[in-house]
Amino acid sequence: MKKPARPPAKPVRPSALQAESLRQTRREHASETAEDYVEAIADLAAAQGEACVVDLSRRLGVTHVTVNRTLARLQREGYVSVQPYRAIFLTAAGSKLAKECRRRHGIVVAFLRSLGISEKTAEIDAEGIEHHVSPETLAALAKHTGK
Amino acid sequence: MKKPARPPAKPVRPSALQAESLRQTRREHASETAEDYVEAIADLAAAQGEACVVDLSRRLGVTHVTVNRTLARLQREGYVSVQPYRAIFLTAAGSKLAKECRRRHGIVVAFLRSLGISEKTAEIDAEGIEHHVSPETLAALAKHTGK
DNA sequence: GTCAAAGTGTAGCCAAGGCTACAGAATGTT
DNA sequence: AACATTCTGTAGCCTTGGCTACACTTTGAC
Ligand SMILES: [Mn+2]
Ligand SMILES: [Mn+2]
Ligand SMILES: [Mn+2]
Ligand SMILES: [Mn+2]
Numbered sequence A, B: 001m002k003k004p005a006r007p008p009a010k011p012v013r014p015s016a017l018q019a020e021s022l023r024q025t026r027r028e029h030a031s032e033t034a035e036d037y038v039e040a041i042a043d044l045a046a047a048q049g050e051a052c053v054v055d056l057s058r059r060l061g062v063t064h065v066t067v068n069r070t071l072a073r074l075q076r077e078g079y080v081s082v083q084p085y086r087a088i089f090l091t092a093a094g095s096k097l098a099k100e101c102r103r104r105h106g107i108v109v110a111f112l113r114s115l116g117i118s119e120k121t122a123e124i125d126a127e128g129i130e131h132h133v134s135p136e137t138l139a140a141l142a143k144h145t146g147k
Numbered sequence C: 001g002t003c004a005a006a007g008t009g010t011a012g013c014c015a016a017g018g019c020t021a022c023a024g025a026a027t028g029t030t
Numbered sequence D: 001a002a003c004a005t006t007c008t009g010t011a012g013c014c015t016t017g018g019c020t021a022c023a024c025t026t027t028g029a030c
Helices: A014-047 A053-060 A066-076 A094-113 A119-132 A135-146 B015-048 B052-058 B062-074 B092-114 B119-132 B135-146
Strands: none
Touching: A014 A053, A014 A066, A014 A119, A014 B015, A014 B052, A014 B062, A014 B092, A053 A066, A053 B015, A094 A119, A094 A135, A094 B092, A119 B015, A119 B119, A135 B119, B015 B052, B015 B062, B015 B092, B015 B119, B052 B062, B062 B092, B092 B135
8 A cells, every 4th residue: 555546635734743743752751750750759858858769669659679770770860879778869960850840740730720620630630741841831831820 | 778767757749649640640651652543543544545554654753663563552452453565444442542532632732722832832742741631631621722 | 686577679570662674565667 | 577666564672661579688676
């Protein structure tokens, strides 16, 4: 079916734009784990003074094995500093990222709440949406909520 | 560091809720590929009469190899029907899913546009956001936009 | 100090979803 | 009919991110 007998070929949506959008979405998925981890580590550090593996595994909803392997990758990428049987610390880069993520998370949740969404649903949806909000959209959400 | 000397232990956010939210986000990621594929297949069928592997690979921004393997999985899961060197067809389940996804995609884009987001950014952001919008939020977005 | 419980680390399994390289099939043009 | 191009399929590689099972370390309680 190389060239099917094409009817007028009205493009529902340009393929190139959708391809670019999906590529962007995949890039966002690649950084998503790092974002959720550093945010969780910062939250735990703020609440308890420090973060350990089991606390993270409870908060992230995965086993401690997954946490461990992911922390190794995040250390490789320069976001955290881990040593065997020691608490987990964010690097400067990790802290910066955590701060940005916490801000963005708050804006998304506040926006959803302003739309009348229940707190629980707002939290659930925000956890996924947050990673796909461009700066342009984030600003619009903040403005809309604040107004 | 089993039990660190804990300061008052003010929970920034309950761990259980965040864990549940992240689990939900992961479930959504698992269905995301299927959703984007059936939507793309439906779009291509509407525009050209039928969908083939290279058209899909162009539209999805991946190689034809990835498309092929994913189509095998989607067939296993009952969304598409593929035969070697034949066009790709949606099953009833696939068509139903595509229809829902197209509707949801449109609502998310329209909402972003109504916020003043540029068309291109709206498309890009929507491609990621759409999969994380609960029915409750989707309804709120539709209502907000229509108003 | 002993010891059980909790925490941590590691080996090894799996599926998804990217990719390159190569081979075979279909097609359009000459 | 021949051939170049395009399309399709497959083998095999990689990374991410889940998991269980098992072993070791730390810690708190007695
Ligand atoms: Mn998140
Ligand atoms: Mn978050
Ligand atoms: Mn999408
Ligand atoms: Mn879509």
